[in-house]
Amino acid sequence: MITIRDVAKQAGVSVATVSRVLNNASSSEKARKAVQSAVEKLGYSPNANAQALALPTTDTIGVVVTDVTDAFFAILVKAVDQVASSYNKTILIGIGYHNAEKERNAIDTLLRKRCSCLVVHSKALSDEELANYLEQVPGMVIINRSIQGYEHRCVSLDNQRGTFLATETLIRLGHKRIGYIGSNHHINDEEERRQGYIQALQHHRLPQIDDAIIQSSPDFEGGEEAMIKLLSYHSDLTAVVAYNDSMAAGALSVLNENNINVPRQFSIIGFDDMPISRYLIPKLTTIRYPIDLMANYAARLALSLVNEGIETPLHAQFNPTVVRRFSTENCNNP
Structure with missing residues (x-):
């Protein structure tokens, strides 16, 4: 399929210039003729979306x-x-x-x-x-x-780095038997977060426990289901890393219902730092995912790409960070 990039290469101009010509936006006569010639030579036909953008x-x-x-x-x-x-x-x-x-x-x-x-x-x-x-x-x-x-x-954001930090936080508190509750959605985020957990165990030379990784829906109900399964498989886990804060909240409710005190008997750490993490009992230790800052940057970048009057924002490197609250504590059962 002929793409707009092929047209740009044939015309000797940038993709943005081709887009401006196709959109009837301002462009030099030379560029316009070159793009039109390339379109005809290649037989390029803008799809419905490109036509709408015109x-x-x-x-x-x-x-x-x-x-x-x-x-x-x-x-x-x-x-x-x-x-x-x-x-x-x-x-x-x-x-x-x-x-x-x-x-x-x-x-x-x-x-x-x-x-x-x-x-x-x-x-x-x-x-x-x-x-x-x-x-x-x-x-x-x-x-x-x-x-x-x-x-x-x-x-x-580096998801793998985020769960590596989460798992390492628990390891440094003395936890050695750590589970992971993850999403059952087949997306990169889950793969990366699970790998971060495994990588941290390997880095600190801790064994990966059989049946200590449970996947379920990435919500409160999924967190409950995953935590119930983990407790069924293992009576000696002392901590869990959760795919997100919603799953952590569901897991926390199961621990409370089973009279397992958090954090004195069991530690749990979430991911995302959503508002709910500050209102759970105990307040949830989690990994901050700065989606507000990232979305702000993405919107300003998108605007700058089509409007020369809007300055392109400076590139920002977004990193996961540990937010320490009260759902994690030193392990009393090493």
């Missing part, structure tokens, strides 16, 4: 998230909306539900509504398909994922 754009930023009922994505949307408001723009939201077809439809719908910028959280679409979108949509930015060749338009 229409006058609206002052709207499109946001694609997995599930707006999840606090993580609510924070993401709010951060993008705050940036949009500061530039007198509004947002439209598409929901992907970790499903490739739904993610694709969400992106396509926002493009047909002539969103000039997109901030996209996609886990189900392939790198190749997302790269094709990035080629065609100059104002598109990917969040919580990195696409090779487009790293400058991707905003992500």
